[in-house]
Amino acid sequence: MNSPQLNNNTPSSVGAAAGGAPPPSIWRPLRHPPFRGLWVAGSLFFVGNAMQNMAASWLMIELTASPFLAALVQTASFLPMFLLSLPAGVLADTINRRQLMLRIQGVYAVAALMLAALSLAGHIGPGVLLLFIFLLGVCTALQSPSWNSAVSDTVERKDLPGAITLVSMAFNGARAVGPALAGLIFASTGASAVFVLAVLTALGMSFATMRWPPRPPSQGKLPAERLWGGMLSALRYARHSPTIFAQLVRTVAYSGLGSALWALLPVIAQQRLGLGAAGYGLLMACLGSGAVAAGFFVGRLRSRLGLDTLAAGCCLLFSGAMLVGALSTWRPLVYVSFVIGGAAWMTMMSTFNAATQTSAPPWVRARAASLHTLCSLGSFALGSALWGAMSSLLSLPTALCLAAALLIASIGLARLYPLRMGADDEVTLATTHGEDVRVVAQEPEFEAGPVAVEVVYRIRTDDAGRFLEAVQRLAVPRRRDGATFWRIYRDLDDPSRYVERFIVTSWADYLRQRARATVANRELEA
Secondary structure (H helix, E strand, O other): OEOOOEEOOOOOOOOOOOOOOOOOOOOHHHHOHHHHHHHHHHHHHHHHHHHHHHHHHHHHHHHHOOHHHHHHHHHHHHHHHHHHHHHHHHHHHHOOHHHHHHHHHHHHHHHHHHHHHHHHHOOOOHHHHHHHHHHHHHHHHHHHHHHHHHHHOOOOHHHHHHHHHHHHHHHHHHHHHHHHHHHHHHHHHOHHHHHHHHHHHHHHHHHHHHHOOOOOOOOOOOOOOOHHHHHHHHHHHHHOOHHHHHHHHHHHHHHHHHHHHHHOHHHHHHHHOOOOHHHHHHHHHHHHHHHHHHOOOHHHHHHHHOHHHHHHHHHHHHHHHHHHHHHOOOHHHHHHHHHHHHHHHHHHHHHHHHHHHHOOOHHHHHHHHHHHHHHHHHHHHHHHHHHHHHHHHOOHHHHHHHHHHHHHHHHHHHHOOOOOOOOHHHHOEOOOOHHHOOOOOOOOOOOOOOEEEEEEEEOOHHHHHHHHHHHHOOHHHHHHOOEEEEEEEEOOOOOOEEEEEEEEOOHHHHHHHHHOOEHHHHHHHO
16 A cells, blocks of 8 residues: 655754753652652562562572572573563553553462462472462563553653662662571571562552552554554564664673573572571672662763773673682672672663663653563573573583673673663654644555555755765664665656655554654654
8 A cells, every 4th residue: 555655754843952961869759759659669579579589599499409490490580571571561551550560469469378378388399389480470570561661650751760770779679688588587487488578568569559550551543552563563663773772682691691690699608608598698688789889879880981881890890790609618708799799780780771761762661671671581581591500510610600701701792782871852752743644535444554655855966965875864763663664766767856665564553653753753854
């Protein structure tokens, strides 16, 4: 199906970007009661989840004494993020988030309560433990994009990096407090009490969801994207957005290689340092406390060093922590190195997350956050299984040293995939004016297609070179926002006439593409 030929578009206003200003304080988002309430509830949930994972990991060590099965607890917890994060992001953009979150939190609480009951009764084995941890991971994966979107909607864009840093501090603080607290409870009362506390934190999250419900999805004139189409839109956007694609590649590398230390931490505690459950919790506390401390200066480090220099430093520091864990049995050195490693981990992962979310416009932001989660925790889950197997096949020191060497080598990815934050005009949707509505004699049904769109340009001969250089840059936003094909043609009978042609799947996709145009896109078209 062809649309009428279109003349080149009129320019739209461009918002000025602030330059040279210091980053806003990370504490600014806490001024907003909805953010503060969701952040507190989320922090408690993170603590409960960290306690639960620690108790499950140590319980697996007690049941089997197998490094591989202990590492599989991490895989069972985070693999659902890899499998379900993107579908969950589409659901967060298209259905009622409040109902979705409350139902999932209810299932989570029931599953955690059943796990506690089985543990208390002594009817839990390795398979049952992994099954329940996987189910709880599924619940976390399904609600994570909705919760992230709810938190992001409570703050202004300029406060978004600070909000993400605060959430990262809470998450990593939970890794410090949760395992340490779980270690003490586990040593005194057993795993079942830890699982009961996880139930209480899930109920707290439900209260916050009811008290500060997420913003409902936008109800426009166009039908909501279907699950499969929404997933393809997110993948297409990420693939054709150089900024987001680079961040996702770097996230996969850093998380997958760094997962070796987290997955093998119970083995380090037991086999290298001779520690029990409380000692394992202390190691987790060292990593988590370093991560929390990093939140206080990560914004200044990003401004002063730049993202790629900061990433290189974090790779070196975290690799050093892995090497110390592999080669040293002196506990004070291990504790200090893990604090530094935790700071490096949080600095890098929060930077990846902030860069991804600030580079995505509102219509795809939940899915961009889901893709970041998919890449970080998916690679973390797969890496945990890989490094657990490597530790069993080779040895613990060999696996950690190999992971550290590969993490240092990953610094070279900066040449192909440099990091940067998104600019305001790249994510601000352009105002739709009346002249942007394309008039057709008979407007097709939304699902009719494919639709071929042609844009005709009249270009002076002297401007042809500059025009072709500029118009080639349109391929990225066209494909990113929905086009499956894009080309520019010159009319052989009229050298001044150029035709841009692109194809979208349906009429609804064409209308969505027009609605998704950003200020930067319109400026480039003009």
